[in-house]
Amino acid sequence: MSDTKKTIPLREGLWTDKGHDGTPHLLGHRCLNCGEVFFPQKENGTCTNCHSTKLELIELSRKGKVFAFSVVMLRPPGGYYRGDVPYALANVELPEGIVVEGLVTDINQDDIKVGMEMELTIDKLHDDDEGNTLMTYKFRPSAA
Amino acid sequence: MKKMREVVVAGVGITKFDSYDGEKGRPVREFYDLGSEAIQKALDDAGMEWKDIQAAFCGSVYCGTGSGHQAIQKVGLTGIPIVNIENACSSGISALRLAYQMVGAEIYDCVIAAGFEQMPRGPIQSTAWPVWQRQMGFNVQPADYAMKTVRYMEETGATEEDFARVSVKNRKNGALNPNARMQKPVTIEEVLSSRMIAKPLRFLNACPLADGGTAVIVCSRDKLKSQNKVVTVAAAALVTGIYGSPRIPGEDHVTKSANEAFEMAGLGPEDMDVVQAYDTMSPGELWDLEKLGFCKKGEAPRLLREGHFDLSGKLPVNTDGGLMSRGHPLGATALAQVIEIYRQIRGEAGPRQVADAKAGLAHAMGAGPNSGVIILKR
Ligand SMILES: [Zn+2]
Numbered sequence: 001m002s003d004t005k006k007t008i009p010l011r012e013g014l015w016t017d018k019g020h021d022g023t024p025h026l027l028g029h030r031c032l033n034c035g036e037v038f039f040p041q042k043e044n045g046t047c048t049n050c051h052s053t054k055l056e057l058i059e060l061s062r063k064g065k066v067f068a069f070s071v072v073m074l075r076p077p078g079g080y081y082r083g084d085v086p087y088a089l090a091n092v093e094l095p096e097g098i099v100v101e102g103l104v105t106d107i108n109q110d111d112i113k114v115g116m117e118m119e120l121t122i123d124k125l126h127d128d129d130e131g132n133t134l135m136t137y138k139f140r141p142s143a144a
Numbered sequence: 145m146k147k148m149r150e151v152v153v154a155g156v157g158i159t160k161f162d163s164y165d166g167e168k169g170r171p172v173r174e175f176y177d178l179g180s181e182a183i184q185k186a187l188d189d190a191g192m193e194w195k196d197i198q199a200a201f202c203g204s205v206y207c208g209t210g211s212g213h214q215a216i217q218k219v220g221l222t223g224i225p226i227v228n229i230e231n232a233c234s235s236g237i238s239a240l241r242l243a244y245q246m247v248g249a250e251i252y253d254c255v256i257a258a259g260f261e262q263m264p265r266g267p268i269q270s271t272a273w274p275v276w277q278r279q280m281g282f283n284v285q286p287a288d289y290a291m292k293t294v295r296y297m298e299e300t301g302a303t304e305e306d307f308a309r310v311s312v313k314n315r316k317n318g319a320l321n322p323n324a325r326m327q328k329p330v331t332i333e334e335v336l337s338s339r340m341i342a343k344p345l346r347f348l349n350a351c352p353l354a355d356g357g358t359a360v361i362v363c364s365r366d367k368l369k370s371q372n373k374v375v376t377v378a379a380a381a382l383v384t385g386i387y388g389s390p391r392i393p394g395e396d397h398v399t400k401s402a403n404e405a406f407e408m409a410g411l412g413p414e415d416m417d418v419v420q421a422y423d424t425m426s427p428g429e430l431w432d433l434e435k436l437g438f439c440k441k442g443e444a445p446r447l448l449r450e451g452h453f454d455l456s457g458k459l460p461v462n463t464d465g466g467l468m469s470r471g472h473p474l475g476a477t478a479l480a481q482v483i484e485i486y487r488q489i490r491g492e493a494g495p496r497q498v499a500d501a502k503a504g505l506a507h508a509m510g511a512g513p514n515s516g517v518i519i520l521k522r
Contacts, residue, residue: 010280011276035391036391037391049389049392067295068292068294068295069294070345071343072284072286072287072290072341072342073339073340073341073342073343076278077283078283080275080279080281080283081279081280081283082279089281097389097390101277102280103280114294114295125280126279136279136280
């Protein structure tokens with residue numbers, strides 16, 4: 001392809017497009033000492049709970065439940081977020097015992113409820129200044 | 145914590161909180177003007193002169209390098225140590241805690257804590273979030289509060305009407321406070337029909353921004369110019385975040401700060417006659433009262449409905465209108481909380497005076513996270 005425009009992840013290391021089951025998974029760290037799980041990966045390689053440096057890279061579960069959410073009606077300061085307003089954010093609790101914040105897509109924003117089953121999806125965030133498409137992780141209602 | 149000598153409040157000063165931006169006929173005032181006005185007022189209140197002050201701790205968030213030096217040089221240049229403190233919304237209480245410890249530990253006899261702010265014009269940069277999170281739109285403070293509110297509703301059954309009642313109570317109290325930015329009461333209907341900012345929070349659930357200055361002078365008892373109606377600093381606590389997750393429930397830093405303060409003071413929640421809880425967003429006041437130990441989790445909405453937290457109630461809360469009425473100059477807010485408790489205990493709160501207030505608690509918390517608690521008593 002001669003097209004120089006690329007599809008690039010918002011940030012390396014947040015997820016893998018092809019996990020053990022061939023589908024996308026968020027990437028986190030599990031502490032081998034205390035068992036605590038972190039997302040995103042701990043850049044400093046240290047467990048915040050027990051301070052151990054023995055961490056293993058893990059794929060997080062694709063599905064979780066809405067722990068809390070909001071529909072944001074104003075544009076965030078700084079111009080970093082370039083998507084639509086209003087937009088929905090949710091804290092999704094994964095079976096690993098952690099809560100992950102993310103954008104919510106593929107749903108009527110008025111229908112989001114605490115406890116609702118969500119699943120991971122990799123979706124477009126926005127085009128950057130060079131015309132590349134930035135991709136990010138989002139949550140959408142789980143397909144049962 | 146080591147036993148220290150008694151520390152008393154010598155005097156306090158506060159400016160009117162307002163938007164000093166030159167718009168709509170409002171004057172332009174810089175942070176150092178607001179800070180120095182508050183400091184001068186505190187000196188007058190204490191019957192002291194600047195040369196009586198041996199050290200200064202100054203809280204601000206957006207005022208830049210040497211902000212305390214700039215405010216103080218308008219009052220005096222005596223070579224004393226001045227230390228500037230940026231601890232987000234707890235900056236003022238962080239400054240007062242250090243002043244209290246310096247006097248308590250007998251390093252100095254008379255120290256001033258100041259807090260002031262001129263809020264940035266235009267959007268505030270949210271450096272507390274990494275860039276990738278800002279790109280995903282996480283950097284909206286009301287959205288964080290909204291998610292906490294959703295959890296609180298889920299766990300306690302509290303309603304949007306309960307949150308509106310906090311705004312109504314505080315704005316009613318604020319109408320009696322000439323220093324407050326907002327002095328017009330609001331109704332439940334007005335709150336519930338104000339525009340949504342981050343579901344379920346609306347415009348009138350949020351405190352407005354403001355600029356302002358505050359100052360509190362503390363000293364040893366022998367340095368007081370008058371022994372009339374002496375107010376003692378019974379406790380000053382500051383606690384930061386404690387690790388927790390759904391798997392490992394960590395101790396709540398607000399509860400810990402209150403527990404530490406009550407232990408220091410040798411008093412309990414039942415001994416407090418007036419409370420300044422933290423109401424940047426109106427639901428926050430409810431869970432704050434619960435976390436500080438004034439009632440059990442989920443009880444605050446019912447107590448509010450029953451008038452428990454009204455000016456005439458059993459435990460008046462945010463008698464000066466709180467952040468909701470005063471507005472929120474970040475570096476000045478925490479000491480404004482303390483100054484109201486001082487006024488109430490002195491019996492100087494005018495039309496919003498609580499009958500026979502002997503002890504009270506002031507709370508400030510926010511980014512960091514930080515949670516600062518001051519207890520004053522007669
Ligand atoms: Zn660990």
